[in-house]
Amino acid sequence: LRLSYGVTGNDRIPAYQSLSRTDKTYYSGDNNSVQLGLSPSEISNPDLKWETTETWNVGIDYGFLNNRISGSIEYYLRKTRDLLSRVPVAAGSSTVAMLYQNIGDMENYGIEFAINAKPVVTENFTWNLSYNIGWNHNEITNLNGLTYEVEGGFGSTGGNCQIQKEGYPANSFNLYQQVYDAAGNPIEGAYVDQNGDGVIDSHDKVVNHSKDPKVTMTLGSNFRYKNWDFGFSLRGSFGNYVYAASLRAGSALDGLYRNNALGNVFKTDVYFNNNQDESDYWLRNASFVRCDNITLGYTFDKLLREKLRLRLFAAVQNPFVITKYAGLDPEVFNGVDNNIYPRATTWSIGLVANF
Numbered sequence: 001l002r003l004s005y006g007v008t009g010n011d012r013i014p015a016y017q018s019l020s021r022t023d024k025t026y027y028s029g030d031n032n033s034v035q036l037g038l039s040p041s042e043i044s045n046p047d048l049k050w051e052t053t054e055t056w057n058v059g060i061d062y063g064f065l066n067n068r069i070s071g072s073i074e075y076y077l078r079k080t081r082d083l084l085s086r087v088p089v090a091a092g093s094s095t096v097a098m099l100y101q102n103i104g105d106m107e108n109y110g111i112e113f114a115i116n117a118k119p120v121v122t123e124n125f126t127w128n129l130s131y132n133i134g135w136n137h138n139e140i141t142n143l144n145g146l147t148y149e150v151e152g153g154f155g156s157t158g159g160n161c162q163i164q165k166e167g168y169p170a171n172s173f174n175l176y177q178q179v180y181d182a183a184g185n186p187i188e189g190a191y192v193d194q195n196g197d198g199v200i201d202s203h204d205k206v207v208n209h210s211k212d213p214k215v216t217m218t219l220g221s222n223f224r225y226k227n228w229d230f231g232f233s234l235r236g237s238f239g240n241y242v243y244a245a246s247l248r249a250g251s252a253l254d255g256l257y258r259n260n261a262l263g264n265v266f267k268t269d270v271y272f273n274n275n276q277d278e279s280d281y282w283l284r285n286a287s288f289v290r291c292d293n294i295t296l297g298y299t300f301d302k303l304l305r306e307k308l309r310l311r312l313f314a315a316v317q318n319p320f321v322i323t324k325y326a327g328l329d330p331e332v333f334n335g336v337d338n339n340i341y342p343r344a345t346t347w348s349i350g351l352v353a354n355f
Contacts, residue, residue: 071115110136211335214239286330288323
């Protein structure tokens with residue numbers, strides 16, 4: 001049985017954010033000639049400080065049958081205070097629109113279970129198995145009354161599909177709820193009037209789903225028969241959502257008339273006449289099971305009068321992904337899928353010599 005507690009700090013934002021900064025040039029004069037000078041580009045924030053994370057962890061490590069079966073069960077609670085984030089400032093109060101500030105608190109908690117086992121152990125055959133599953137919850141508990149969109153956007157339009165809001169996971173999606181016809185096809189420009197005022201505006205957007213998975217799993221297995229060995233590892237992510245920005249950008253028929261001709265048109269399940277940037281039609285469940293690697297090897301023992309041992313192996317990384325997500329890759333760190341190139345599958349052959 002174990003119990004742990006700790007506090008850590010985080011200052012991972014760009015440098016000099018507590019200081020005022022200036023640009024060295026600006027345009028003025030006749031014919032927009034360049035004049036050397038100074039203009040403010042950032043205002044100071046002398047109150048800026050590290051965000052702090054307080055973590056509690058309680059767990060049980062177990063082992064049975066002379067550790068043929070072992071593992072752990074644990075619960076964690078993590079509270080982060082003085083969150084560092086780039087947030088909007090009041091209009092007219094500054095020369096900048098966004099500023100890094102300490103703006104609130106966030107809470108994470110979850111349960112994880114791990115097991116390692118040797119189901120079969122004989123003179124010629126051994127099987128090792130490991131499995132891990134975790135459930136995690138993330139919620140912003142305080143933003144000092146603020147609600148703001150996540151800076152960065154989801155395409156060349158500069159719009160934002162994610163939001164920070166109290167009572168919801170960090171970087172939750174914030175989009176209009178799409179209306180569909182009797183055949184189940186999306187109706188272009190038609191969204192649900194959430195507040196019933198007869199006008200579709202930002203008040204009708206729905207905060208829903210998160211880029212972070214609710215459940216994660218890993219599975220690893222290794223078999224050894226005489227001089228042969230075979231192993232693989234799998235990862236699962238369930239309940240994570242992705243805004244399919246690449247599919248959205250390539251589904252608008254008005255793209256046929258742009259300078260890049262057909263280069264930006266994707267094969268997709270629906271085409272709109274114009275981009276429907278803020279429709280939750282592009283918000284997709286990106287749950288997946290990915291095989292990270294598979295390895296097969298053979299070991300030559302007792303070479304050169306038992307002075308040399310050779311292992312010949314073949315391996316493949318990222319051989320397959322099982323998912324219903326229609327984009328190139330469901331594993332998107334920030335939740336906005338702008339991928340236009342698939343992740344590589346790598347094959348390799350190796351030889352390891354031990355003297």
